[in-house]
Amino acid sequence: MAARDYGQFDGITRAVELVGERWALLIVRDLLVGPRRYGELAAGLPRIPTNILATRLKELQAAGVIRRAPRSRIIIYELTDYGRELEPVVLALGNWGFKTLGDPRDEQILTADAMAITLRGAFRPEVAASLPATSYGARFSSAGLLISVDGTSLSVKRGDGPADLAFAAGPGIHRLISGELGAHQALATGVVELLDGDRALLGRFAETFHVAA
Amino acid sequence: MAARDYGQFDGITRAVELVGERWALLIVRDLLVGPRRYGELAAGLPRIPTNILATRLKELQAAGVIRRAPRSRIIIYELTDYGRELEPVVLALGNWGFKTLGDPRDEQILTADAMAITLRGAFRPEVAASLPATSYGARFSSAGLLISVDGTSLSVKRGDGPADLAFAAGPGIHRLISGELGAHQALATGVVELLDGDRALLGRFAETFHVAA
DNA sequence: CGGGATCCCTTAGGATACTG
DNA sequence: CAGTATCCTAAGGGATCCCG
Numbered sequence A, B: 001m002a003a004r005d006y007g008q009f010d011g012i013t014r015a016v017e018l019v020g021e022r023w024a025l026l027i028v029r030d031l032l033v034g035p036r037r038y039g040e041l042a043a044g045l046p047r048i049p050t051n052i053l054a055t056r057l058k059e060l061q062a063a064g065v066i067r068r069a070p071r072s073r074i075i076i077y078e079l080t081d082y083g084r085e086l087e088p089v090v091l092a093l094g095n096w097g098f099k100t101l102g103d104p105r106d107e108q109i110l111t112a113d114a115m116a117i118t119l120r121g122a123f124r125p126e127v128a129a130s131l132p133a134t135s136y137g138a139r140f141s142s143a144g145l146l147i148s149v150d151g152t153s154l155s156v157k158r159g160d161g162p163a164d165l166a167f168a169a170g171p172g173i174h175r176l177i178s179g180e181l182g183a184h185q186a187l188a189t190g191v192v193e194l195l196d197g198d199r200a201l202l203g204r205f206a207e208t209f210h211v212a213a
Numbered sequence C: 001c002g003g004g005a006t007c008c009c010t011t012a013g014g015a016t017a018c019t020g
Numbered sequence D: 001c002a003g004t005a006t007c008c009t010a011a012g013g014g015a016t017c018c019c020g
Helices: A011-019 A024-033 A038-044 A050-062 A087-098 A112-122 A171-177 A183-188 A201-208 B011-019 B024-033 B038-044 B050-062 B087-098 B112-122 B171-177 B183-188 B201-208
Strands: A066-071 A074-079 A134-139 A144-150 A153-158 A165-169 A192-197 B066-071 B074-079 B134-139 B144-150 B153-158 B165-169 B192-197
Touching: A011 A024, A011 B024, A011 B087, A011 B112, A024 A038, A024 A050, A024 A066, A024 A074, A024 A087, A024 A112, A024 A153, A024 B011, A038 A050, A038 A074, A038 A112, A050 A066, A087 A112, A087 B011, A087 B087, A112 A144, A112 A153, A112 A171, A112 B011, A134 A192, A134 A201, A165 A171, A165 A201, A171 A183, A171 A192, A171 A201, A183 A192, A183 A201, A192 A201, B011 B024, B024 B038, B024 B050, B024 B066, B024 B074, B024 B087, B024 B112, B024 B153, B038 B050, B038 B074, B038 B112, B050 B066, B087 B112, B112 B144, B112 B153, B112 B171, B134 B192, B134 B201, B165 B171, B165 B201, B171 B183, B171 B192, B171 B201, B183 B192, B183 B201, B192 B201
Parallel strands: A134 A165, B134 B165
Antiparallel strands: A066 A074, A134 A144, A144 A153, A165 A192, B066 B074, B134 B144, B144 B153, B165 B192
16 A cells, blocks of 8 residues: 555654545544444445445554454444544544534534534533533434433433433534524524423533534 | 535534545644745655645645745745644644554654654653753754753754754654663664763653653 | 646546345 | 445646746
8 A cells, every 4th residue: 555655654644544544534433432333334424435434444454443343143343442542532633623614514414423422522521510410312313312421421322212301403403512502592493403301401411512613 | 525525514524624635634743843835845745746735735725724824935834723723633643643653664754843743742741840951952864853841841843953962863763752762772772873962861851752552 | 946737647436236 | 234346537646847
């Protein structure tokens, strides 16, 4: 692979050689949420050509970032310890990019995995510490997320289930997290749709998860 | 630019759309050290085709990451405030990649700018706090670096000048920073060549700048 | 001489179809 | 379901040339 070779010897060059190819960091993003099967990755990255997904998975594996784990008959992809060390980098990079998200174009989607990482990056433990433990259920077109906040600890997982507040949202939810919209504005404009629970809890959600522009 | 469009709406996708293209993060890396002219960037990135450098500079400018600043007659490229916010991300990514740097291949070079960023990432303020203020002059094939440590503050600039310890080094210096080699081993094996000053200060250097594998 | 633009060729990536 | 195989286009690599 001479093409991906930058001819330099330092940490950043090495890093971009490992995870700098197109789509690679988005695969890492999704795997940070949890182990995924090939088809799940493909579903979360609808625009990735299947041959590119296959190529990237092999490259990331060769790089020691991910691992193929055969579970009974099916194959699961998961991050190695080294790959998981990318978490702070990915969260920081995500926050950086988040600040200049404009308005979503029609063809742009927000997947549950992307939202899970956004929430991890936007989590403010120092704010959550003084709030009651709360669980949220968030529905996206693709899948659901179970978010539970208890003191300074956060857990975001895929799935559905009972929660103190359940809501549905799309890409527009970034305006709630950036503070551009308040909680009741988000509900009024339909950016967030209340499914179940106390609507007042959406304010708590917005306090807990915030990225300043 | 449909090709660089991932069809998703979240922070990481946005970030890789802004700085995820080939060479882009290496340009940011060098500009984090200081403003640079076109030719300086090209010299620090010897393998980048000139048309790609020109394209990237335009893209990064359009993305609001860098800015063209005409200084009298010459043009200087520098990071915007938004671009400078990438510093912690770039340092963290560099440290991540640093951990799996193998041995340098013959054609791999270490530029002064890359080393400057490596040092910023490897700086341990909590260690430096209890050490005397020290200045180092480091020579690379490409250029020199003036490093000065005073308490928890670090400054790394390009240039030459008087320093408490002056040394010359190449890519192999990563083995000193990783701790694979001790200071006197680094001198004995020629990885670091003493130019001037007290050789014992190289041990202090290795304590001050360290990235664990 | 700095700051690019142009040319041609190679390779990676996108779209789609197909297979164990 | 988990990938290969194929074909085509667009981006990147390398050298050279241009312009103020």
